[in-house]
Amino acid sequence: MKKVQKEKLEDLFERLAGDGVLYLPLEEDGVVNFAPWKKGARVNLEALNTVLPPKRAIFPQTETYMRFETDGKKLQIEQVEPVEGNYFLFGVRPCDMAGIKVLDKVFLDEPEDDIYSRRRQAGTILSLGCNDPHVSCFCSAFDLEPGFAPDADVALWDVGEVLLWKPLSEKGEKLTSSVEDLLEDASAEEERAAEEQRNSAAATVAAAAREHGWNVEGVEEALQDMFEAELWDKLYRRCLGCGICTYICPTCHCFDVEDFGKWQEGERFRCWDSCMFEEFTLHASGENPRPTQKERVRQRFMHKLCYYPSNFEGLYACVGCGRCVRQCPVSIDITQVIKEVGGVKSGS
Ligand code: SF4
C-alpha cells in the first residue's frame, strides 16, 4: 500500500488538475460540495456528506446535448459533445460510490446511455473511507462498509498525517504510476491503523443499525404486498412535494428532456427531475396517473426499496447516506419506512 503526506496534497491536487478537472469537497460559506479545484480553494476532507452528492460530475443537473437552427423548412442539428475531457473525483465516500454503482446499472444497461457512459469512462474515482460515521448513517443496512468502497479506482484512508492509497482498478494503477513521485510506501503500522479505523467505523454503523432496527432484509418482498397499505396515508400528508429528498440523493436519476428556443435557434437539454413533483407524471391530456402526493410518496419508497431491487438482483436504490433523513423539512424518514415495513431482524 502507498501513502501521500498531507503536506504534499496541494502538489498532488495541482498535478491532477493539470491532467483534467479535479472535483473535491470544497467549502464555501460553510457549505461543502464537490466542485472543480483551483489554487487557494478551501478543501474539506473531514465533511462526511457533501450537501449534493458527487454524482453531479457524471450526471450533471442540467446538460445540453443538442443545438438546432431552422432556416425556413431547413433544420440543422448539432450534437453537443458530452465529455469535456478527463476528470478526477477525489474524496468520494463509500456510500456515494455505491450510489454511482446504482446509476451505472440504469445508464450502462441496455440500451446504454451514451452521454453517461462517456462521462463515466472519462473519470477516475478516489474514495475516502469514513472514520467517524454520522448518527444518521445506515449504509451497513445495505451491506456496505463505511470504511471501504470496493468499486472506486483508488481507495484512500485518513490516518492522521497521511492518506493511505490503494489502487483498485486499472485506472487506479495508471493514476498511481503517474503520481508515484508524490507517494511513499506505507508502513505496517499505518496499514494496521487504517484496518482498525475500518473495523471501528463498521462496528459503529452496525451498532446503530441494530439499536434502531435498520435492517432491510425482507423489505423488498414485504413491499410487494403493500401497495394499498395504510402506511402511505400516514406518510404523505405532511410531504411538501419540495423534491429535496430526490435532488440530494446519490441514487436518484430521473431526468426531464426539454427544448429551449428563441426565434430560429435553440437547444435540447436534460435536467434532473423529481418523482415528488405533481408535473412529473402529468400527461399533455391533463391525465395524471399519480394524482396526489400519496402516490408520489409511495412511488419514491417503492422504487428504492422494491421495484429497483426486483429489477437489479436485490440491489437497493438507497445506500444509507442519511441525506434525506437529515434534510427533509418535515422529517419524512426512510429508516422509519424500513422499520415499519417489518423487515427488521432485531438483534442481528
Ligand atoms: S424532502 Fe420531505 S417534504 Fe420534500 S418532497 Fe421529500 S419527503 Fe416530501
Ligand code: SF4
Ligand atoms: S434515499 Fe436517502 S438515505 Fe437513501 S441514498 Fe437516497 S438520500 Fe441517502
